[in-house]
Amino acid sequence: MxxxxxxxxxxxxxxxxxxxxxxxxxxxxxxxxxxxxxxxxxxxxxxxxxxxxxxxxxxxxxxxxxxxxxxxxxxxxxxLAVVFQEYGRSLFAWKTVRQNVELPLRHHVGRAERRALVADALDAVGLGAAAGAYPWQLSGGMQQRVAIARAIAYRxxxxxxxxxxxxxxxxxxxxxxxxxxxxxxxxxxxxxxxxxxxxxxxxxxxxxxxxxxxxxxxxxxxxxxxxxxxxxxxxxxxxxxxxxxxxxxxxxxxxxxxxxxxxxxxxxx
Amino acid sequence: MRAGGPLARGAAGAGLALGLPAALLALWWVASAGSTNIFLPPLRVIVEAFGRVWLSGTFADDVVPSLWRLGASYGAALVVGVVAGYAIGRWPVARALTSPLLAYFRVLPAPVMIPVLLVAVGIGDATKLIVIGLGALWPILLNTADGVRAVDEVQLETAAAFRLPVWTRHRLTLRAATPQIFAGARQALGISIIVMVVSEMLMSTDGLGFTVTQFQRSFAIPEMWSGVLLIGALGFALAKLFELVERRALRWHRGHTGREEPS
Structure with a gap:
């Protein structure tokens, strides 16, 4: 146990x-x-x-x-990371998918490691290709994937x-x-x-x-x-x-x- | 690509937008062509006066000081309005403390301060700068406060849960409030142009407002009209410039609220 x-x-x-x-x-x-x-x-x-x-x-x-x-x-x-129900309100609409995922890491993790964590998290949720998009350009399900990626990149x-x-x-x-x-x-x-x-x-x-x-x-x-x-x-x-x-x-x-x-x-x- | 590509659509839009003003100008030109009324000269004469007056030294002597005052006061109002508005929107204590004052000053028309400032500060540039700045300040301050207050709780909780530094959280809050800040700034731009002209008409030895009044007093009627046209064109150009900046800065907001096609 x-x-x-x-x-x-x-x-x-x-x-x-x-x-x-x-x-x-x-x-x-x-x-x-x-x-x-x-x-x-x-x-x-x-x-x-x-x-x-x-x-x-x-x-x-x-x-x-x-x-x-x-x-x-x-x-x-x-x-500790949180994923809220309201993905549309918890993502920052003026930041790209990558920037959203990267934001919590900016103050804790060095640049190279940060890049690797973000890429890994986006791949893990199947959004590797959407890194440069804005949240509002994605469907609701994909937006929630961004929020999940943001949480797991935070480890x-x-x-x-x-x-x-x-x-x-x-x-x-x-x-x-x-x-x-x-x-x-x-x-x-x-x-x-x-x-x-x-x-x-x-x-x-x-x-x-x-x-x-x-x-x-x-x-x-x-x-x-x-x-x-x-x-x-x-x-x-x-x-x-x-x-x-x-x-x-x-x-x-x-x-x-x-x-x-x-x-x-x-x-x- | 379809026949109505972005370029063609843009041209059609510009044609629609410019069509009516062009038609009205043409109508004015024709209708006023034979005018003998000294106060309503033919548009042809006004256009001639326009070239004579504004494409000469008057531009540097009168337009540049006006634009300088407008820019300095508007810029100062932006900085003070956003900073104070942020504090008032963010901290309930600041809001409770200032709300009676704000309720009073927001309805006080800026030009009524002119006589007061004339006595207290004098006729120099400082008075004009203060009056224009006061006119522009309130819409920026109040809209910023509203915008900051209305920032989504989920967004703040997200920032808190991820332990973002205080400074980053302030920045995010301010950024989330930019749609309202821009709304206030747009309103303030219109007001500051009005107050600029009025203050120059009442107490100045240069500037656009002063020049128009001066022409009127010396019965240079076509020149007076040309000043009116110039002020209108200037206001229009500034509004368009503002729109350009706003469109760039708030693209995300239009997308987020479904007013722009996902691309």
């Missing part, structure tokens, strides 16, 4: 307004080992994205702690992904899922993947974490013991995939849903 990379302990996040306090997250406990692929699912409004932003050091927690590689997270840690120990494929069409989505699985093997990264899509979580992960709403914490952790080599047709149509999918689905369904006023408050913290 490999060493633990990420530990989340009694993590909580609450927003205080004048009238009352809203708990977005309470008592989250989660540990991720090096090299693991873990998905976090849960009903919308359960605080998945908040959890990811706290791990990324973008949002401070109000209780508990996140420890990454032995260090407590209080600001964005090194060795993170932990890759955080926030519903990265929910804005693309089904065909592209399947391609991107397989690309991610392949990159995960190739670069030996640890991936924490947030999604609302149970099928996607089961297909990609070694473990699926079901998050409850607000005050209920982690509902279940379901190990996914599918074979390491997976493919869209065979894996998804296997009986075991169906069982695992049903198991996760049952746990998500059993999770109490947040009430509407609670959700509304969460929109504007």
């Amino acid at each position: 490999t060493a633990e990379l990420l530990r989340i302990e009694k993590l909580g996040k609450s927003y205080r307004s004048r009238e009352r306090q809203v708990d977005a997250l309470t008592g989250i406990d989660l540990a991720v080992r090096e090299g693991e692929f873990v998905s976090v699912v849960g009903p919308s409004g359960c605080g998945k994205t908040t959890l990811l932003k706290i791990v990324a050091g973008l949002v401070p927690a109000t209780a508990g702690e996140v420890v990454l590689g032995g260090r407590r997270v209080t600001e964005p840690p090194a060795d 993170p120990k932990l890759l955080l992904m926030d519903e990265p494929f929910s804005a693309v069409d089904a065909q592209t989505r399947g391609d991107l899922e397989d690309l991610l699985a392949q990159l995960w093997h190739r670069y030996a990264m640890t991936v924490l993947f947030v999604t609302h899509d149970i099928d996607e979580a089961v297909y990609l992960s070694q473990r699926v974490v079901v998050l409850g709403t607000g005050t209920t914490g982690v509902q279940a952790q379901i190990p996914i013991d599918l074979p390491a080599e997976r493919d869209q047709l065979g894996t998804r149509s296997s009986a075991h995939f169906g069982e695992l999918r049903a198991q996760v689905y049952a746990r998500v369904r059993r999770t109490p849903r947040p009430s509407t006023p609670e959700l509304l408050e969460r929109v504007a913290p």
